[in-house]
Amino acid sequence: MRLHSKILGLAGLVLIVLGGVLWVVRFQFDLYVSITTIAGLFLLLFTLFVNFAAFRDFIGRRSTRYGTGSIVTIVLVLAIIVFVEAISAKHHVRMDMTRNKRYSLSEQTVKILKGLNKDVEALAFYSKGNAQRDTFERVLKQYRYYSPHFRYTMIDPEMDPTVTKEHGVKFYGTTIVKAEGRDVKIEEGTEEKLTNGILRVLRSERKTVYILKGHGEAAVDDEREGGYSKAKDGVQNESYEVKELVLLREEEVPRDAAAVIVNGPKVLPSDHELKLLSNYIGRGGSVLFMIDPDAAPGIEAFLIKYGVILRRDIVVDPMSRMFGADFRMPVVTEYARHPITENFGVASFFPVARSVNVDPAKASKGVKVNVLTATGPKSWAETNLRELKLGRAEFKAGEDTMGPVPMAAVATIGEDQPQDPSKTQRNPVGKMVVFGDSDFANNSYLSASGNRDLFLNSVRWLAGEEDFIAIRPRSSESTPLFLKASQARLIFILPVVVLPVVVLTVGVTIISRRKKNR
Amino acid sequence: MKNFYPVYKKEFATYFASPIAYVVMAVFLTFSGFWFYSQTISFYLTSMQQAGNPNAQLNLTDEVVRNIIWLMSFFTIFVVPGLTMRLYSEEKKLGTMELLFTYPIKDIEVVLGKGLACFTVYAIMLAFTLLYPALLIMFGEPEIGPIITGYVGMLLLGFAFIMLGGFLSSLTENQIVAYILGMGILMLLWVLRYFGDFFTSRVGQVFGHISTSEYVDNFSKGQFDTKDLIFFANFAIFSIFLTLRSLESKKWRGR
Numbered sequence: 001m002r003l004h005s006k007i008l009g010l011a012g013l014v015l016i017v018l019g020g021v022l023w024v025v026r027f028q029f030d031l032y033v034s035i036t037t038i039a040g041l042f043l044l045l046f047t048l049f050v051n052f053a054a055f056r057d058f059i060g061r062r063s064t065r066y067g068t069g070s071i072v073t074i075v076l077v078l079a080i081i082v083f084v085e086a087i088s089a090k091h092h093v094r095m096d097m098t099r100n101k102r103y104s105l106s107e108q109t110v111k112i113l114k115g116l117n118k119d120v121e122a123l124a125f126y127s128k129g130n131a132q133r134d135t136f137e138r139v140l141k142q143y144r145y146y147s148p149h150f151r152y153t154m155i156d157p158e159m160d161p162t163v164t165k166e167h168g169v170k171f172y173g174t175t176i177v178k179a180e181g182r183d184v185k186i187e188e189g190t191e192e193k194l195t196n197g198i199l200r201v202l203r204s205e206r207k208t209v210y211i212l213k214g215h216g217e218a219a220v221d222d223e224r225e226g227g228y229s230k231a232k233d234g235v236q237n238e239s240y241e242v243k244e245l246v247l248l249r250e251e252e253v254p255r256d257a258a259a260v261i262v263n264g265p266k267v268l269p270s271d272h273e274l275k276l277l278s279n280y281i282g283r284g285g286s287v288l289f290m291i292d293p294d295a296a297p298g299i300e301a302f303l304i305k306y307g308v309i310l311r312r313d314i315v316v317d318p319m320s321r322m323f324g325a326d327f328r329m330p331v332v333t334e335y336a337r338h339p340i341t342e343n344f345g346v347a348s349f350f351p352v353a354r355s356v357n358v359d360p361a362k363a364s365k366g367v368k369v370n371v372l373t374a375t376g377p378k379s380w381a382e383t384n385l386r387e388l389k390l391g392r393a394e395f396k397a398g399e400d401t402m403g404p405v406p407m408a409a410v411a412t413i414g415e416d417q418p419q420d421p422s423k424t425q426r427n428p429v430g431k432m433v434v435f436g437d438s439d440f441a442n443n444s445y446l447s448a449s450g451n452r453d454l455f456l457n458s459v460r461w462l463a464g465e466e467d468f469i470a471i472r473p474r475s476s477e478s479t480p481l482f483l484k485a486s487q488a489r490l491i492f493i494l495p496v497v498v499l500p501v502v503v504l505t506v507g508v509t510i511i512s513r514r515k516k517n518r
Numbered sequence: 519m520k521n522f523y524p525v526y527k528k529e530f531a532t533y534f535a536s537p538i539a540y541v542v543m544a545v546f547l548t549f550s551g552f553w554f555y556s557q558t559i560s561f562y563l564t565s566m567q568q569a570g571n572p573n574a575q576l577n578l579t580d581e582v583v584r585n586i587i588w589l590m591s592f593f594t595i596f597v598v599p600g601l602t603m604r605l606y607s608e609e610k611k612l613g614t615m616e617l618l619f620t621y622p623i624k625d626i627e628v629v630l631g632k633g634l635a636c637f638t639v640y641a642i643m644l645a646f647t648l649l650y651p652a653l654l655i656m657f658g659e660p661e662i663g664p665i666i667t668g669y670v671g672m673l674l675l676g677f678a679f680i681m682l683g684g685f686l687s688s689l690t691e692n693q694i695v696a697y698i699l700g701m702g703i704l705m706l707l708w709v710l711r712y713f714g715d716f717f718t719s720r721v722g723q724v725f726g727h728i729s730t731s732e733y734v735d736n737f738s739k740g741q742f743d744t745k746d747l748i749f750f751a752n753f754a755i756f757s758i759f760l761t762l763r764s765l766e767s768k769k770w771r772g773r
Contacts, residue, residue, distance in 0.1 A: 067767070070763050073763070074759070074760065074763060078756065081752045081755070081756050084748065085727065085748070085749065088744065089727060092743055092744045092745040092748075094742070094744075094745075095741070095742040095743070096740065096741055097661075097663025097664060097666060097667050097740040097741070097742060098664055098740040099579075099661045099663065103739055103740065103741055477577060478576050478577065479576065479577050479578040479579065479658060479659040479660070480561075480564075480565030480569070480576040481561050481582075481654075481657065481658040482565055482566070483657055487657055488559060488562065490653070491555055491559065492555050492559075494649060495550070495552075495554050495555055495650060496548060496552050496555055499646055499649060500543075500544040500545075500547045500551065501544075503540055503547060503646070506540070507534075507537060507539070507541075507544075508540075510535075511535065511536075511537060
């Protein structure tokens with residue numbers, strides 16, 4: 001073959017390859033791609049044509065035949081392998097060997113995904129440089145794995161500013177979950193937020209949780225330590241609206257109220273308000289009472305109708321000293337069998353609380369009341385508040401009641417009423433949960449141990465969403481490492497020095513022995 | 519498959535007769551050992567610092583075990599070609615390749631014999647590193663699951679890489695070339711998924727799928743996925759196939 005035709009032929013090949021690369025990069029067979037490829041093809045054919053005789057000989061040679069045969073088989077095998085890979089990518093089985101399966105989705109999420117029968121789409125707006133992008137995409141992939149109705153797209157706000165603006169996305173790391181024409185915005189890329197987002201978007205009506213205002217309760221917009229802004233966020237993430245309720249001005253508790261929260265009133269609500277609450281409960285409403293020690297005097301009379309007894313005491317728990325806390329911060333470890341505390345394994349802390357006792361005998365007809373949580377056996381309810389203020393507390397038999405001390409009560413009203421056959425709707429069942437402290441859910445203490453779950457589960461049960469009660473997804477266990485100086489030295493010497501030296505010594509021995517034997 | 523065993527035995531013995539295997543092992547163990555030490559001590563220091571903090575998220579498995587598995591897998595990019603570079607290149611140089619072809623041994627027996635001998639050396643090297651999780655278990659509470667998946671993963675990875683290294687070694691007489699090729703290709707495959715960002719999402723996905731670090735991520739976290747197993751199996755099988763073709767081509771090319 002003449003030199004220039006060789007070069008031409010090579011150029012032709014190069015152009016074809018370039019065309020292929022361009023096609024991949026642009027992902028469509030457009031003008032540039034076609035021109036390059038066709039030009040390459042032309043050059044190649046031209047070379048072939050000009051050197052036809054030489055070419056014919058080349059084909060005839062045995063080495064070419066074997067070589068082509070090889071290439072063909074190689075391509076064939078590669079195609080099979082690619083096919084196998086494609087199938088394996090779609091249908092694969094995954095085993096999570098971590099102790100608490102923390103890299104897998106929680107059972108609750110899986111249950112929800114498996115039961116999903118409507119199309120849900122998630123648009124995740126993460127820029128390419130964002131460290132959380134990959135992690136969240138893995139989470140999204142798992143969602144997809146469990147439900148064919150779930151789809152997701154990763155969008156880079158920098159590459160797609162129009163789409164980003166269209167959806168009103170202002171911050172990177174936001175995800176929009178869409179279904180049935182509605183959409184919900186999630187600001188954090190976690191499994192918890194995503195699952196709740198899915199639930200929120202699928203819910204057709206918005207439920208509202210009202211928080212009572214006007215008696216010195218902690219404000220929901222207060223972000224300071226004693227405020228309730230974190231609790232508000234928590235409730236909103238459970239897909240409820242949160243609104244303040246000034247009951248004094250109303251004629252009745254709003255009809256769209258899924259629940260009313262009374263978080264630590266300092267003074268007693270007026271008779272008018274109490275009457276409205278009791279009416280609300282009577283027609284199937286749900287109220288969460290959190291009454292601090294020595295606060296709202298007089299509320300006892302209201303609560304006793306529901307079988308809940310509040311005394312003038314403060315619970316003292318020596319066990320909390322073990323956790324580094326004051327003994328006036330009781331540790332709650334006993335939980336009753338109830339949807340709110342199902343699967344509860346963690347303790348909760350109540351900073352300065354009163355006991356919440358139940359006496360079904362004192363309750364009105366139709367009320368079923370039970371203890372929900374209690375402290376451990378070494379605690380007691382101290383009635384001598386003066387001594388306590390001075391920092392001294394001693395159990396006095398007869399005056400004080402020994403633990404376990406009940407710390408919360410749960411009641412249903414009207415549950416055992418016979419169904420009226422003339423009505424198609426079920427009888428309304430009122431619900432109530434009473435805690436002897438409101439601080440455990442404020443900004444300082446909400447994230448302590450089981451407090452958040454206890455609070456949110458109560459709200460959920462009250463608002464009627466039992467199916468979705470879930471323990472937050474597992475995070476890694478804390479397994480710190482503590483070493484003595486000798487152990488630390490061992491950790492250096494054995495791996496870094498001893499091991500390589502052993503290997504080298506063995507090597508030297510074996511090799512020199514061989515040399516000796518020669 | 520009768521002749522597989524003699525090939526395997528001979529190759530294995532050759533490894534231990536030359537200093538290369540020991541040097542490679544010692545270097546790998548030194549680097550891994552030092553990395554293990556630094557990760558463990560730094561975790562210990564953080565544990566001490568955070569001792570009074572109940573909210574600290576300190577997980578020995580996530581921080582230390584995962585990192586050492588990850589790094590050892592990354593090291594194999596440098597170490598495995600060192601072990602495989604002499605598999606065929608030496609024979610070609612010494613001229614014993616033709617001799618090999620005259621024996622009534624099937625090519626596949628040669629490939630598997632040599633490959634598995636190399637793999638055994640690699641496995642021995644990994645076995646030495648079991649010292650690290652052993653130390654962790656003695657002094658702390660690592661989770662066993664991720665340790666198991668980590669080592670199984672590294673064995674699979676090593677097997678696949680060794681088969682590729684073998685193929686590259688069969689292409690040239692020059693061991694250095696075989697090493698550089700091996701290291702270069704393995705490194706490329708490792709970082710490939712990060713390049714996916716520059717291309718369309720489809721291409722990016724393909725890159726991610728053939729990138730080896732993607733799978734190391736999984737087994738270093740305690741996830742065992744059939745996807746990973748199949749990927750490495752395919753990788754190994756394809757490399758073995760290419761080696762067979764390469765050996766065959768030597769025969770009819772007469773070189």
